[in-house]
Amino acid sequence: MARSIGRICKGFQRLGLLSKQTQLIPFTRVPVGTVRTIVTLPSFLFPQPRDFSLPNPSWGSEMTRMYEHYESQCEMETEGGQKGPWRRLPSYNRLLKYATVFPSGGVYLSKMIQSKARLFTRNIRNPGAAFEYVLFVNKEEQKCVCILQAGHLLEGPPGHVHGGAIATMIDTVTGTHATFLSGPVMTANLNINYRRPIPLGSTVLLESCLEKKEGRKTFITCRVTSTDGSKLHTETSALFLSITASHLLGG
Incomplete structure (x- = not known):
């Protein structure tokens, strides 16, 4: 899965639709101060x-x-x-959701629960x-x-x-x-x-x-x-x- 995502990202980059930036990730299990290169996906994948x-x-x-x-x-x-x-x-109805911080440390994104989570005063389609x-x-x-x-x-x-x-x-x-x-x-x-x-x-x-x-x-x-x-x-x-x-x- 990770390799597939990597190939997709490289394809977007070749087309000029993807940018890279360096960012500190302080709330994960990696050592404090670790620098990672993160990928910013093209805006058309995330509508306004x-x-x-x-x-x-x-x-x-x-x-x-x-x-x-x-x-x-x-x-x-x-x-x-x-x-x-x-x-x-x-x-707004929130695009990014952060899961519970577990005692073992780190901030996790739950693929199933968090992908469906919504600000509940705005979760009625009608x-x-x-x-x-x-x-x-x-x-x-x-x-x-x-x-x-x-x-x-x-x-x-x-x-x-x-x-x-x-x-x-x-x-x-x-x-x-x-x-x-x-x-x-x-x-x-x-x-x-x-x-x-x-x-x-x-x-x-x-x-x-x-x-x-x-x-x-x-x-x-x-x-x-x-x-x-x-x-x-x-x-x-x-x-x-x-x-x-x-x-x-x-x-």
């Missing part, structure tokens, strides 16, 4: 990933209206000639059936807003969104916001108070705000409301801890 946070036919009128509202604040020009305070965050959402961040105000349209596959109580699905989106939004503010983080605590059920198919806003930062700790609050703010669905306080590669590797 799809951004799932863009409008599609499944979006209802309220979802579209709220998207256009925040998108306009990303593009508008201020008096100083700068763009608006909001920035849309693209959302648009609008589950988590249909888009996130915007405001660096100046240290806020993050998510526009969520809850699909029919998220049903819990008859006709309403499952509480676990709501918690998933709160963790997604607050975690993304904390990462934007503090770099890589992991969820340490989510305290959710459910106030009012969310009807299936409805569009709601998740508004995340920075409360404070203390060392590795980032404290976030989040409210889920109707798009006009008249109905409060949940209130949340969240704690995230900043992490490094050594934390991920069990160090």
